[in-house]
Amino acid sequence: MDVRDDTAIRVTDLHMAYGGRTVLDGIGFEVGAGEVVALLGPNGAGKTTTVEVVEGFRRRDGGDVTVLGTDPEHGDDAWRARIGVVLQSWRDHRRWRVRELLGHLAEAYQPYSRPGLARPRPVDDLLARVGLTDVAHQRMATLSGGQRRRFDIAVGLVGRPDLLILDEPTAGLDPAARREFHEIVHEVVDRDGTVVLLTTHDLAEAEVVADRILLLAGGHVVADGSPASVAREVAGPSEVRWSADGTRHVHSTHDPVAFTRELLARGGVDDLEVVRASLEDAYLQIVRRHEADTARHDLEVTR
Numbered sequence: 001m002d003v004r005d006d007t008a009i010r011v012t013d014l015h016m017a018y019g020g021r022t023v024l025d026g027i028g029f030e031v032g033a034g035e036v037v038a039l040l041g042p043n044g045a046g047k048t049t050t051v052e053v054v055e056g057f058r059r060r061d062g063g064d065v066t067v068l069g070t071d072p073e074h075g076d077d078a079w080r081a082r083i084g085v086v087l088q089s090w091r092d093h094r095r096w097r098v099r100e101l102l103g104h105l106a107e108a109y110q111p112y113s114r115p116g117l118a119r120p121r122p123v124d125d126l127l128a129r130v131g132l133t134d135v136a137h138q139r140m141a142t143l144s145g146g147q148r149r150r151f152d153i154a155v156g157l158v159g160r161p162d163l164l165i166l167d168e169p170t171a172g173l174d175p176a177a178r179r180e181f182h183e184i185v186h187e188v189v190d191r192d193g194t195v196v197l198l199t200t201h202d203l204a205e206a207e208v209v210a211d212r213i214l215l216l217a218g219g220h221v222v223a224d225g226s227p228a229s230v231a232r233e234v235a236g237p238s239e240v241r242w243s244a245d246g247t248r249h250v251h252s253t254h255d256p257v258a259f260t261r262e263l264l265a266r267g268g269v270d271d272l273e274v275v276r277a278s279l280e281d282a283y284l285q286i287v288r289r290h291e292a293d294t295a296r297h298d299l300e301v302t303r
């Protein structure tokens with residue numbers, strides 16, 4: 001199957017509970033060909049739980065999940081070979097050397113090449129791409145936190161996956177490595193048609209890297225759309241700021257394009273800035289609104 005022609009991930013009515021406490025209360029979403037989707041939400045919202053179910057690392061309590069045409073609970077080696085995974089943390093392999101370990105992991109992908117898609121990726125090229133060439137012969141235990149994270153990203157990419165799933169991939173990366181990671185994501189999407197699902201707490205990152213945002217809160221998907229559409233959906237008006245004749249002016253409007261056009265037609269504007277509602281404003285507004293709803297509901301239940 002070519003993910004360019006199909007839905008890579010389909011989640012329907014997914015339920016998960018730990019010790020009787022519901023974490024996912026019937027969530028549903030799809031990720032299509034060529035998409036980069038960022039899963040956002042406050043701590044404990046169930047992002048890791050969701051990606052672990054999608055990866056086949058965790059059994060679900062209810063609902064249907066199809067990933068690359070297969071239920072993750074029944075995925076075989078050939079299915080797994082098509083999915084790259086970057087977990088939130090690994091605690092193993094301390095004595096292995098960096099290149100040796102990546103080479104060893106890469107071997108598992110050898111049987112799964114297909115015409116036009118050689119698996120695995122050449123290990124030295126990949127180490128160079130993630131900036132680890134200089135430490136290629138060091139032991140894993142000697143890597144810094146950020147170097148370890150770069151290694152994790154290399155592990156996710158080594159099999160040239162059709163679907164790449166990353167749990168907080170840039171946590172602990174310095175700004176240069178973070179930007180480098182964003183470029184790598186764009187590269188694999190453009191060159192290999194890889195579909196990407198990632199979790200992050202960095203809204204600026206979500207805006208730069210994702211085509212679509214899924215916001216989880218209180219066990220539900222509470223927003224689903226492009227970063228710009230999610231920001232527009234809930235956040236207030238934009239602000240137009242300008243100066244004319246040495247005086248600063250500010251005006252709030254839901255239609256900054258029309259307002260700006262009118263303003264410029266009047267003339268005399270020396271300096272102009274449009275400040276749109278940010279994704280961060282929208283995120284905080286949606287999550288707060290959701291938390292208030294949940295608190296109200298809990299109160300009604302205990303009465």
Ligand SMILES: Nc1ncnc2c1ncn2[C@@H]1O[C@H](COP(=O)(O)OP(=O)(O)OP(=O)(O)O)[C@@H](O)[C@H]1O
Nearest residue numbers: 018019023041042043044045046047048049050199
């Ligand atoms: N194995 C587990 N046993 C019991 N509770 C768990 C387990 N894994 C997760 N939880 C709980 O389920 C909820 C969701 O956790 P999850 O890690 O999926 O959230 P998250 O959105 O990824 O959070 P974060 O942003 O903090 O990483 C949390 O309240 C967490 O404590």
